[in-house]
Amino acid sequence: MVTVMPGTMPHQVVDTEAFYVLPVSGRVGEILGHFRGLAIHEQVRDRRGDLYSFMGLAPVLPDGRIDVEHIGRDQWLVDGRLIYVRQPRGAD
Numbered sequence: 001m002v003t004v005m006p007g008t009m010p011h012q013v014v015d016t017e018a019f020y021v022l023p024v025s026g027r028v029g030e031i032l033g034h035f036r037g038l039a040i041h042e043q044v045r046d047r048r049g050d051l052y053s054f055m056g057l058a059p060v061l062p063d064g065r066i067d068v069e070h071i072g073r074d075q076w077l078v079d080g081r082l083i084y085v086r087q088p089r090g091a092d
Contacts, residue, residue, distance in 0.1 A: 022076035
C-alpha cells in the first residue's frame with residue numbers, strides 16, 4: 001500500500017541503469033579475463049548485429065549504484081558492470 005499526501009502524485013523510482021543495459025545476442029573474440037565469475041569477452045553483438053568492444057568497468061557510487069552519468073555516448077552495460085562501446089558499422 002502506498003500512502004500519498006492529498007493533492008500529490010505518488011513518487012515512482014526509476015532504475016536508470018536499465019536504460020544503459022545492452023541486450024547481447026552473441027559474444028565474439030577472446031576472453032580477456034573474468035569479473036565476478038563471468039567471462040569478459042573482447043566483443044559482443046546486439047540483436048541488430050552491431051558490434052561492441054570491451055572498454056572497462058562502470059564506476060560505482062558510494063551507495064552501490066552504477067554512476068550512469070559517467071557512461072558515455074555509444075557505451076552500454078553488459079553483465080552488470082562491464083562497459084562496451086559500439087563500433088562503427090563495417091569495423092568487423
